[in-house]
Amino acid sequence: MKTIPEINEKIKKGEAVVLTAEKMKELVANDGVEKAAKEVDVVTTGIFNLACSSGAFLNFGHSDPPIKFGGGEVSLNDVPCYAGLDAVDTYIGVTQVSRSLGMEYGGGHVLQDLVDKKAVTLEAHAYGTDSHPKTHIKTDITLQDLNQAIMVCPRSGHQRYACTNSSDATLYTHLGALLPNYENIIYSGNGELSPLANDPDFDTIGIGTRIFLAGAQGYIIGEGTFHDPKDGMGSLMVKGDLKKMNSKYLRAATLTNYGSSIFLGIGIPIPILNEQIAKKTAIRDEKITIPIYDFSVSSRSRPIVKEISYAELKKGKVAIDGTTSKCSPISSIPLAREIMGELKSLIEKGEFLLGEPIERLSTEKSVRTMKHEIIRVGKHMEKPLLCEATDSLKVIAKEMISKSLNNAIVVDNEDNLIGMISSLDLTKGLLNDKSKISEVMRTNILTATTTEAVETIARRMTHHQISTMPVLDEQNKVVGIVSLENLSKLLGRHKGLGISLQAKFERR
Amino acid sequence: MSKRVILQFPMNLSKDPLLSETILKTGATFNIIKTEINSTKAEILGDVIASDEKIEEFIRILKRRGVIIKMIDSVLLFSRNACVDCGLCVSLCPTQALLLNKDFTLKLELDNCILCQKCVVNCPVRAFKYQA
Numbered sequence: 001m002k003t004i005p006e007i008n009e010k011i012k013k014g015e016a017v018v019l020t021a022e023k024m025k026e027l028v029a030n031d032g033v034e035k036a037a038k039e040v041d042v043v044t045t046g047i048f049n050l051a052c053s054s055g056a057f058l059n060f061g062h063s064d065p066p067i068k069f070g071g072g073e074v075s076l077n078d079v080p081c082y083a084g085l086d087a088v089d090t091y092i093g094v095t096q097v098s099r100s101l102g103m104e105y106g107g108g109h110v111l112q113d114l115v116d117k118k119a120v121t122l123e124a125h126a127y128g129t130d131s132h133p134k135t136h137i138k139t140d141i142t143l144q145d146l147n148q149a150i151m152v153c154p155r156s157g158h159q160r161y162a163c164t165n166s167s168d169a170t171l172y173t174h175l176g177a178l179l180p181n182y183e184n185i186i187y188s189g190n191g192e193l194s195p196l197a198n199d200p201d202f203d204t205i206g207i208g209t210r211i212f213l214a215g216a217q218g219y220i221i222g223e224g225t226f227h228d229p230k231d232g233m234g235s236l237m238v239k240g241d242l243k244k245m246n247s248k249y250l251r252a253a254t255l256t257n258y259g260s261s262i263f264l265g266i267g268i269p270i271p272i273l274n275e276q277i278a279k280k281t282a283i284r285d286e287k288i289t290i291p292i293y294d295f296s297v298s299s300r301s302r303p304i305v306k307e308i309s310y311a312e313l314k315k316g317k318v319a320i321d322g323t324t325s326k327c328s329p330i331s332s333i334p335l336a337r338e339i340m341g342e343l344k345s346l347i348e349k350g351e352f353l354l355g356e357p358i359e360r361l362s363t364e365k366s367v368r369t370m371k372h373e374i375i376r377v378g379k380h381m382e383k384p385l386l387c388e389a390t391d392s393l394k395v396i397a398k399e400m401i402s403k404s405l406n407n408a409i410v411v412d413n414e415d416n417l418i419g420m421i422s423s424l425d426l427t428k429g430l431l432n433d434k435s436k437i438s439e440v441m442r443t444n445i446l447t448a449t450t451t452e453a454v455e456t457i458a459r460r461m462t463h464h465q466i467s468t469m470p471v472l473d474e475q476n477k478v479v480g481i482v483s484l485e486n487l488s489k490l491l492g493r494h495k496g497l498g499i500s501l502q503a504k505f506e507r508r
Numbered sequence: 509m510s511k512r513v514i515l516q517f518p519m520n521l522s523k524d525p526l527l528s529e530t531i532l533k534t535g536a537t538f539n540i541i542k543t544e545i546n547s548t549k550a551e552i553l554g555d556v557i558a559s560d561e562k563i564e565e566f567i568r569i570l571k572r573r574g575v576i577i578k579m580i581d582s583v584l585l586f587s588r589n590a591c592v593d594c595g596l597c598v599s600l601c602p603t604q605a606l607l608l609n610k611d612f613t614l615k616l617e618l619d620n621c622i623l624c625q626k627c628v629v630n631c632p633v634r635a636f637k638y639q640a
Contacts, residue, residue, distance in 0.1 A: 048592065050632075176596045177630045184599035251592050253632035263592055263632070316598075316608065328599035330632075332592045333612035 002273050004356045007041045011350055016041040018269075018347045020340040021193050021281060028282035037278035042347055042354065043270045045195040045281075046212075046339030048332040049188060050253060051264035052174060053155035053225065055093035056111055056242050059147040060122060062088055067124060068132035074124045075099070076110045083124075087132060091152075094252075094262040106260025109252035111151070114143040115214075115245050149242035151213065155224035157196055157266055158235035159188035160290050162313060164305055164325060167296035169463065172257035175330050178295055182305075182323045185292055190331045191285040191310030193340065195268035196234050198281045204270050205236070206357025212267030212343045213238055215246030217352060220268075228367040236361075238266065249339065265335055267343035271354055285310035292320075298456045300369060377457050378450030380490055381471045381480030384409045389418055389438035396437060397426050407481065409470045410441045415477040417470055419443040447472050448482060458487040510555045511563050512541075512619045514583060516576040517550040526573050527552070534558065536566045541622055553623060580618040583639055584628070590635040597627040597636070 010016040017040050019027065024043045028036045058081075066087060074081040074090045078098045082091040094108035113120055119140040128135040143149055164185045165171045165178035172178075175186040191197060199205045209220040218240025227235045249265030272278045288310050293302040305320055312318060313327050346352035385408040387396050396408055400423060410419040419441035429440035448457045448469045461469060461484045471480035517526070531538055536558030544551045556563045567577050593613050597606045605621035606614065628636040 176632065177600055177626075179600065186596065186599065251633055254634065255632055256630050261632075263594065314612075326599035328597070329595040329612070332594045334593040337611075 002041065002271070004271050004354050007271050008353045010041055011347055011353055014348070014350055016347060018042045018044060018344045020344055021045045021198055022340070024281050025192065025284060028278065033275050033279045033282065037272055037275040040272045040278065043198065043272060043281045044267055044340040044343040044347070045193060045198045045270060046265065046267040046336040046343065047157060047190055047194040048249065048263060048265040048335035048339065049159055050174070050261050050330060051153055051156050052095050052261045054151065054153040054262055054264060055091055055107060056149055056151045057089065057091050058149050060088045060141065061147050063134055063137055065134050066132040067126050067134035067137050068129060069124050069126060072124060072126035076120050076122055077105070077113070079105065079107050079110050095259050097260050103254055103260045106252070106254070108260055108262030111242065111262065112247050112250060112252040114149065115242060115247045115250055117142060143243055150239055151242045151245070152237070152239045153264065154237050155226055155235045156238050156264065157194070158224060158226065158233055159331070160233065162187035162290055162292040162308065163295045164292055164320065165296050166294050166305070171295055172255070173295055174255060174258055176255055176328070182320045182325045185313070185318055185325045185327045186330050187290065187313045187327060188330055189290070190329065190333050190336050191288050191314070192283055193333070193336045195266065197283055197288055199270050200232065200280065201363055202229065202234065202361045203277050203280070204273065204357070205268060206361055207359040208355045208357045209268065210353065210355030211238060212339060212346070213240030213245070214249040214265050216240045216244035219355065223361045223365070226367055227362065227365050229361070229363045230366045234361065249335065263332070265339045267339040269343060269347060269352070269354055285314060298459065299453065375454045375490070376450065377448050377452050377454055377471055377482055380454055380486065381450070381482045382486070384470065384478060384481035386411050386415070386478065387437055388412070389436070389441065391437045393426060393429050393435055393437060393440065396421070397430065400426065407468050409478050409481060410437055411478050417445060417447065417472065417478050420445050420470065445470060449474070450479065454487050454490060457482060458484060458491060509560050509563060510557045510619065512553070512555050512580050512621065513567070514578040514580070515552045515554070515570065516578065518574055519550065521574055522550060524573070526570060526575060530566055530569045533569060534562050534566045536562045580621050580623070584618065584621060584623060585637040585639055586616060587635045590633050592633055594632060597631055600626040600630055602626070
């Protein structure tokens, strides 16, 4: 049994025994937990991951005459910042995108430019008051011109899942491009090196823990948003001084056709206070299993294709449904190693003392989903005109004219989908002297199910350039038809802004 | 030995059987990977397969006849400084031109590259650039 103050005394004297997470695992494997717990004082862990929930609070100092950002508009290099704070404070988030350059340049790029000592253009518009009369400012600033530049990440250190894509089109996601037909898998987190894999029950990581944050000394200031320790998805809220950071560990990123973000390096020292803690830091990739989600299902509850260990993912190839999928980490393992090494050397040199947590993080919480009504296709479909493959073209043509319909769905005698026929198919058929539906119908039809969200279906139809889709129930029986026109009308009521944003970020 | 090259034929040379003549003259073989021929350019991506000297001779002859020859690494530019070894490009690369070393650093085998540019488009830190 050791205490954090005891370990800090050893660090100050340069006597602390510090191992990286990898070396600790070797030591436990070779010499056993008891010996490792006795010999080792600190284990350093590290992760270099996308940290989309990140940003920084900045204070620019007062202008003359003073300006009040609050209630106005603020931007840095044309990336909009939060204007709901006091006079010259703002928060810039890494996923915010430039008004002129779009997702190629975002809040993360502004932060990296600041850390790289580049000048950044601040522009603000204010409504002007008696005490703060200035209504516009445009000036170039660098990081050292700021009073404070405090990075605060509401959620970090949490990612541990993989994704793939069963559909026949490439998907652009927050982890990168997913090729069609399970061609690749992208996994987040790095398994056995990451802080939360080594202290999964938050025995030592708590509020007040001092951490390595992109080269600076930072702190854990609370549980992160989405903190879900019960599901193995705990998360951390962290802060650190941007002025002391190193862009080697803070890298702006653009996930093509998804958005802008940042890669952030975090190192957390784990004090080995007892054997239980030592044992937990011995965890290996083989024992850390994560789900691979199928992102082609654009619903909150994406299906899990497979549960798999980091050890298997790191081999680079995984078999899914008879396909060999190539695996990409999106979390840099070499940089995680550098972070662990750098943190180890800082502690050994006495330049980094352990912070004693003043409060533990919850190990009980789980996550809620958003409270809202899901707009399901089942409620917004129309009654379809059904016919059978053996029906006469002329009879169905008459029926379509009398009901002013452009489409009929071909089913068998139990309402299972066989094909579809449009007024154009009918016209062609009649011109070519065909007489049966089966001669002109199209098979291989994309479908929707009643429980799917209308947004999902509208996107699918737009993507495949089709205007109508049969709707199936849970028994795969045809129960309706939806048209893109009607869905767009329905969605248009809610999303005027959404549509203009979509147009702005059309895929290249 | 095998060397992947891009041969750019100026349009005024389109009647001359330059490639065949050079193959016959040097005895080098040439494996065509991809061609792009339209009204403004004629470009062939392929491997010259021969001894080092023969490859050099092959390139020299074609250059003398007016063909512009580029190596993959002068067309697909990679910035080691920008790369963070996230590994995303590795599973997007269709030809094993981008691989991970044992220590998970990125390994380039540009002689396998077919210039599909998936890495250029998708690299989160834009470490790849395509320069035609």
